[in-house]
Amino acid sequence: MTSSPPRPGRDSRVALLPPRERILDAAEELFLQEGVKAVGVQAIAERANTTKMALYRHFATKDALIEEWLRIVAAQYANAFDRVEAEHAGDGRAQVLGVTRFVAEGLPDIVRRGCPFVNSVAGLTDPGHPARRLIQEHKAEQRRRLTAMCARAGAQVPDEVSAEITFLLEGAQVSAQNGSVDRAGDRLVAAVTAVLERGTAVREEGR
Template sequence: MTSNSPRPGRDSRIARLPPRERILDAAEELFLREGVRAVGVQAIADRANTTKMALYRHFATKDALIEEWLRIVAAGYAAAFDRVEAGHPDDGRAQVLAVARFIADGLPDITRRGCPFVNSVSGLPDPGHPARRLITHHKTEQRRRLTAMCGRAGAHAPDDASAEITFLLEGAQISAQNGSVDRAGDRLVAAVTAVLDRAR
């Protein structure tokens, strides 16, 4: 099946979206499947059932499109952290475990599509690229929030605990992507639990 083969469910859904959202949806699909550098603007326009001229009306450059797509992905993770904190107010242990479960539950999708951030970093070698800076900011903010959760969980060295948990969360995503570990989600939650127990 070629990349432009019709898929009735997707195509009917995408056809109802405004042009900008159609472009972002097409970009996400192609970026995850082929990488941000390998995908051309024409391919994105074709997949979105629009034109290059229309795409450039919404996004001045392909790099701007990459950055906006990753901004949306990062916002999804930030919203998940918001839900975790709201769902377990002042209970840091429950918050950290809920974050671990959120990542664990997303591993099947990572297996199919890969991690948007890992995939994008490999295609954006310049650390000064706006999308790379966005990823760095996102990861820094996520780590800050996780450290605060570890502090509320009673860890005596919250920064060390959050570093170890970050290794586990990101390692689980890589392992799911390359298929190197079975039952990655269950193993992830168990490992994060062990870190919290040991950190108290």
């Protein structure tokens, strides 16, 4: 799930933010606009109204800055899962659909800015890059939580159902980003609902 809500701590009065927050805000803007590989530290420092020396006091390297930015973005999605689980305690079907709606509602932002994880992976060609490993761990944890939701929803093979749903969630975001499908959010919710119904119906028939 990669829809990108505003980063925690962002303030419309950017000049009033602490230097570290200004740097993260500037990095996010530039990374989403130009990609993590293309953006230089000098450009980030200038956008943050600071200096390279000040930036390096907060982040030892550009890679460390990329990793911290993606860590914050990943935490937003973990918080979204937490909210959905709390709002629909014990109701796996409602939890899965809650996550799906969260992603669907974020698709307009994906259209404007792109997916932070997809865009970053494209620029992180080294499989051992810490930020790339962070993305992989984030995706694996989301898949684990989604599988648990599918189990609570009554799916006979929760891992298979969560794999299909993950495929739909990721595909919807790519489709929204490249403009290949209209009404991507509505189509996503309908498709995930159908997968859930099919996955739980199999269990009912087998009883």
